[in-house]
Amino acid sequence: MVRATTERAASPEARERRRVRTPLLVVTGLAWLVTATMFARPSSSMHADGDSMGMAMGAPAHTHGMSRMTAHISAGGLPGFLGMWLLMLTAMMSPVLIAPLRHLGSRSLPGHRFAARAMFVVAYAAVWCGSGVLLLMVADVLDRLGAAAPVAIGVAVLWQFTPVKQQCLNGHHSRPSLAAFGWQAELAALRFGARLGAWCVGSCWTLMLLPLVLTSHPLAVMGVVTLWIWAEQLEFPGLARWRVRVPTRAILVARAATTRLVQPRRV
C-alpha cells in the first residue's frame, strides 16, 4: 500500500525551530555542566554532601541552623545567591523559552530581533530573580519551623491539583501581538517576558522550592524538577479546575522517540 519514499526532508518550520532550539540546548547543557561541576567540588562551599541547594548556593556548612537568608547574605551575599539562581534558571528553564523566542524573532523587524529577545530574557529573569529571593525567604521560614521538606513536598503536590496551576500553565502558551517599532517594541518584549515569567513562577514556584529545602542530593532533586517542568510544557492548555495533573504526554513522546530511533529508517 505504501510506496517507497526516497527523501526525508525536514519541513521549513522544523528547520526554523531547530535554528532557535539548538543554541538554547547547548546553553542548557553548559549550564548543567557548570552546575554539576560546582556540586562535585568537595572543598567548595557548594558541596553536595551535606545540605540543600540553599546551602549549596553560598551558605557555608557552619551556618546551617541560622536563618537561610541571613546565612546567604553573610556568607555569599545576595549576589552569590542570585548568581547561582540564574545558573539554575539557565539550566532548568532555557528549553521552556524556545517557543516564545521563536515568536519574538519571527514577529519583530530584522533589526529589532536581538533587542526584543534580550529584553524578553531580561524581564523573564528579573521576575524569576525576585521570586527566587521570596522563595529563599519561604525556605528559611520553613527551615525555622523544622519541617521544611515535608511541608514543601506537600505544598508542591497540593499546588499540582489546583485550578490556578492550570491557569498558569495555560498562560505559558500565550503569544501576544507585539509592537514593531521604537521603544514600544522593546516595551512589548519586556512586558511579554515579565508576563511569561509570572505565569512560569505561578506554575513552578512550588517545584523550585524543593531544591532549596530538600537536604540530600540537591542536584538529583534539581534534575527531577527540571524533567517535570519540561514534561509539563508538552501538555496542551486545559480547563482550569481541581484535578490530578500528571504530564503523561512526555512518556508517550519519549516512547515514540525511542521507537523512531531503533526502528529501521524509511528508504
Next chain:
Amino acid sequence: MTHVRRNVWELGGKWADPILWYARAVGAMQARPIKDKTSWKFYAAMHGMYQPLWHALGYLSATPQLPSSTVVKKFWKQCQHGSWYFLPWHRGYLLAFEANVRAAVVDLGGPATWALPYWNYFKSGQSALPAAFNTPTWPDPGVNPLYVEQRYGPNNDSNVHVPLTDVDLQAMSEPHFTGVSTGGSPGFGGVDTGFSHGGQTHGGIETQPHDWVHGLVGGSDPNPPGLPGLMSDPDTAALDPIFWLHHANIDRLWASWNHSATTHKNPTASTWLDGPASVGQRAFVMPMPDGTTWKYKPSELVHLADLNYKYDSLSPAGVAVAPAVLGGEAVSTEPDVELVGANEETVTVRSTAASQVRLDTAMRRSVTAGFSAGPAADVADASPDRVFLNLENVRGQSDASAFRVYVGVPDGDDVEAHPDLLAGSVAPFGLRKATQSDGEHAGQGLNFVFDITRIVSHLHAADSFDVEHLPVRIVPVRELPDEQQVSIGRISIFRQRS
C-alpha cells in the same frame, strides 16, 4: 473495485440514485444512538464536539447517553485544522465515512458501488446548494435526512449558495505543500504541526475555499441569539450532510494540485508521513462498519489508486485549465521571511474598520527593489520576493463573522471601487475555539495570511507603496454584533524570499 466520486450536480437529476441512496443511508445513521460508533452524531463528534452548542442547536438532549470517556478520548475531537495534517486527516475521515455510508446503503438494498459525490461550487451554474439538500420533503416518507434547518447561507436568509466573488482557487498556484507560521506563505496544505485540533495558521487550501464555503453555507441565525449554522463551526459542521460533499471537493482539489504539476509534491518529512502518533501524540483512528478501528497515517493516503477510489474529474473549476505551475524546483526550501511593517493597535471589527500599517523604511526599500517601474504583471514574475499581509491573533465569539480585507485603498474611497485591492477574505472557521483561554492554543486566536504580491506590485507601480503608512480596510460581510467581539491583534506585512 475502484469507486468513482462524481459531481453531485451531474448525477442525472435532483434525486438521482446516488443521492437518494445517500439520503437513505444518512437517515439510517441518524437513527442510531450517539453511543454507536457508526452513528451520525458519533461521526460528527469525531470532527468536533462542544456540548453547549449541540444542546443549543437541539442535537443533544439534557441527559444524553454518551460513549465512555475512553472512547470519547480516543475518537472524538480529532479533526486537524491549521496543520499540514488537515488534508490527510480529512481524506481518511471521508474514506471511513464513505465506507460506513456504503455499508448502510447495501443494508438498505442499494448498490455496493455507491461512492460519495462531491460539490464543485466553482463550476459554472453549480454554486447553489444541490437541490436534494434544500427541501424538507423527499421521495420517501418523513423528513428529508439531507435537509438542515440551521443552514443560513451567505446572507443569513437561508438562500444557500457560494458566491463566486468570495471564493477562489489561488491556493492551487501555491508551489509548496508545506508553509511556515512565521508570516510567510502557509503553503498549499498547511504548516508543520503536531496533532492539531485547532491550529492557528490555516494552509492555503484550508483558508480558501475550505473555510469560506463553511462560513458561506452555514451563516448564522438572523434571530437572537444568533447561533451559528451547523457548517460555520467545526464543532457542529459534520452534522450537516453537505459537509461531506464539500470535503470531497477539497479532497479532489488536493488530488488536482498533486496532478497539476510534477513539482507539486506532498511532504517527505517522516513526521508528516508517519503522522502525529509517531511522535507520541494521538493517532488518527476511525470506526469501520465491521466493528474494527482503522488506524491510519498520511503516508498511506497519498495515492488514490491505492485507496480504490478516484474522481470523475480533477479539473479544479470543472473546466480544462493549464497547470498553475510548471517546472522549477518546488521541493520545500527554507524561506527567508522578514517583517516589513505592522500597525500599532488592536483593531475591533464591527462595521468597516480602518488601520494603518507602518512600514519600516529600509525593509520597504528592499521589497520595492525587487519591483521595477514596469508593468506590474511583468515585474511580479521578475521578483523573487513574495509579500504577505498577516492578520495576527484574530479573536471572536462567532465563526460566522466573515470579513474582507483591502490594502492600499485611499482614505475616503469606496472599497467597491477597488476590487483589485482586495487582499483576501476571512471566514474564521474555528475562531470561537481558538479564542478560548483553555483551548489548544490558550486563546491566541487565529492568524490569516494573504499573498499581496500582486497588490504591492500595482501599488509600487502607482507610487503608492513608498509611503510611511499603508492603509488597510476591514469590511465585514455583515455587520458584526458587539457580542461577537471580533478583534485583530496586529496587522502586519512580511516579505518572503526563497
